[in-house]
Amino acid sequence: xxxxxxxxxxxxxxxxxxxxxxxxxxxxxxxxxxxxxxxxxxxxxxxxxxxxxxxxxxxxxxxxxxxxxxxxxxxxxxxxxxxxxxxxxxxxxxxxxxxxxxxxxxxxxxxxx
Amino acid sequence: xxxxxxxxxxxxxxxxxxxxxxxxxxxxxxxxxxxxxxxxxxxxxxxxxxxxxxxxxxxxxxxxxxxxxxxxxxxxxxxxxxxxxxxxxxxxxxxxxxxxxxxxxxxxxxxx
Numbered sequence: 001x002x003x004x005x006x007x008x009x010x011x012x013x014x015x016x017x018x019x020x021x022x023x024x025x026x027x028x029x030x031x032x033x034x035x036x037x038x039x040x041x042x043x044x045x046x047x048x049x050x051x052x053x054x055x056x057x058x059x060x061x062x063x064x065x066x067x068x069x070x071x072x073x074x075x076x077x078x079x080x081x082x083x084x085x086x087x088x089x090x091x092x093x094x095x096x097x098x099x100x101x102x103x104x105x106x107x108x109x110x111x112x113x
Numbered sequence: 114x115x116x117x118x119x120x121x122x123x124x125x126x127x128x129x130x131x132x133x134x135x136x137x138x139x140x141x142x143x144x145x146x147x148x149x150x151x152x153x154x155x156x157x158x159x160x161x162x163x164x165x166x167x168x169x170x171x172x173x174x175x176x177x178x179x180x181x182x183x184x185x186x187x188x189x190x191x192x193x194x195x196x197x198x199x200x201x202x203x204x205x206x207x208x209x210x211x212x213x214x215x216x217x218x219x220x221x222x223x224x225x
Contacts, residue, residue, distance in 0.1 A: 033212065040217055041217055042217045043213075090155065090156075101147070102147075102156075102158065102213070106155050107155060
């Protein structure tokens with residue numbers, strides 16, 4: 001029973017490089033979210049999805065793209081990484097929207113040099 | 114713009130003390146307020162408070178929602194070193210929203 005799994009857990013990129021973070025959940029949850037966490041700023045929503053094939057923008061979507069081709073997976077892409085995207089990224093999911101509790105992955109620490 | 118503000122940002126106390134963490138919000142169409150505890154990695158769920166459930170308690174932790182003052186408090190009594198963590202407050206709000214707005218978090222340190 002893995003819950004929410006994020007890969008990779010750590011990554012160092014150079015400015016301009018691209019990468020994809022993968023979030024996988026095995027709880028058959030409909031809703032999935034990508035957050036970033038920076039010191040003193042709490043968690044900020046990047047993008048979210050309310051079901052397979054759907055995506056929507058959150059508070060800080062610029063510089064990121066997402067896809068939800070399969071219900072269990074939610075991918076976060078950085079096409080051209082910038083130092084401002086250095087952060088810890090958390091994926092979360094919930095069965096019925098946030099009227100239930102969010103289940104978080106363990107985070108992915110990304111450093112852009 | 115929806116906003117959630119927590120205070121204090123950082124708190125250091127001795128084991129056995131009682132602490133109160135604050136969360137205030139300015140949002141449209143408030144639906145619920147949630148508290149999470151974050152130790153080393155992922156946040157874990159503590160409480161959810163709504164208009165129909167404004168007070169929750171679990172062991173030494175309790176939380177109250179004040180809809181008039183647009184705020185919530187999280188109380189921890191008889192603190193232990195294992196309570197050291199970042200405590201996050203989040204509000205679900207907005208029309209048709211299925212997302213949370215988080216506060217900055219309160220870093221709580223319990224010294225033995």
